[in-house]
Amino acid sequence: MMPISSPHTIGQNSVSKVMMTVFAALIPGILCLIYYFSVGYAINLVLLLITTLTVEALVLWLRKRPIMFFLKDGSIIVTAALLAVALPPLAPWWLTVIAGAIAVLFGKHLFGGLGQNPFNPAMVAYAMVLISLPVFMTTRWADIDNPSGLFDSLTIIFGFAADQIDGFTGATPLDYYKLNIERLTSEEVYTSPLFENWGASGWTPVNIAFLLGGILLWYKKIITWHIPLSLLGALALMAVLFSTDADLKVPFTLHLLAGSTMLAAFFIATDPVSAATSNKGKLIFGAGIGILIYLIRTWGNYPDATAFAILLMNFAAPLIDHYTRPRVYGHKTAVKGFKK
Known part of the structure; x- marks a missing residue:
């Protein structure tokens, strides 16, 4: 008993x-x-x-x-x-x-x-x-x-x-845009059947569907908002800062609504075993994935970089957890960093 x-x-x-x-x-x-x-x-x-x-x-x-x-x-x-x-x-x-x-x-x-x-x-x-x-x-x-x-x-x-x-x-939309924007204007790239007036053909509704599924997980308290919001926010911020000219880089809308962005943000990055665990750590973890996705998509060889970005941050998750420990009840400050 x-x-x-x-x-x-x-x-x-x-x-x-x-x-x-x-x-x-x-x-x-x-x-x-x-x-x-x-x-x-x-x-x-x-x-x-x-x-x-x-x-x-x-x-x-x-x-x-x-x-x-x-x-x-x-x-x-x-x-x-x-x-x-x-x-x-x-x-x-x-x-x-x-x-x-x-x-x-x-x-x-x-x-x-x-x-x-x-x-x-x-x-x-x-x-x-x-x-x-x-x-x-x-x-x-x-x-x-x-x-x-x-x-x-x-x-x-x-x-x-x-x-x-x-x-x-x-070719996927991200792949096609990245490969052709060096020799074409954005208007010419968008004439491809891979795109339509409001985004990537097919991929935009797919991402919206995964977004709705992710919101359901948040509503059911299966996941918290920290990783998805920080991931999407960091990716969007990088795109706004460094992809202002659609004739040079993949634009902000395609980064969010083409490829596997919403799937990664709500279903893969939020894996409770391989992700950071504290709320502050989740924000850092998600932001790191968003930044890496943009960097690899823009300057790397892989147009959709979510898998590599997530795996790299999985490496960093234990270290993030070590430095973002929450305050233990009864203590004034959290125990952080390595102690002798």
């Missing part, structure tokens, strides 16, 4: 309930991706669910851990969903399977499993396949003018009649 002393409170949110809420909040964005671009995103999700659950069960068995207990927590489902929307929708099936296995093996269990991974598993897998297989990761994006249906997506992903396919689109 538990001894009665101080008031004991029992949280209403179990790990599985939190994870299922996160997965539900992802669904509007996933549906938008499928509608505007390709059923390949749904195929990615199915492949990753099968792969990650299988590899997770195998690793748990090898580690002599209770398999069903950990499978039911839902964390691997969220990892699969995040990776499914990060990978190109027409990536070959074997690349998707490899990425799923990397997420479980190297992103999660290499460090001890759930709650002990210093890096976001989905971003670890994404970064590794992007560096290892850059051609497949940059030339398998669906065409906004001709979204691929179920049959076309299956044909491309599984390699049926691959010799009859002339090629794949290789």
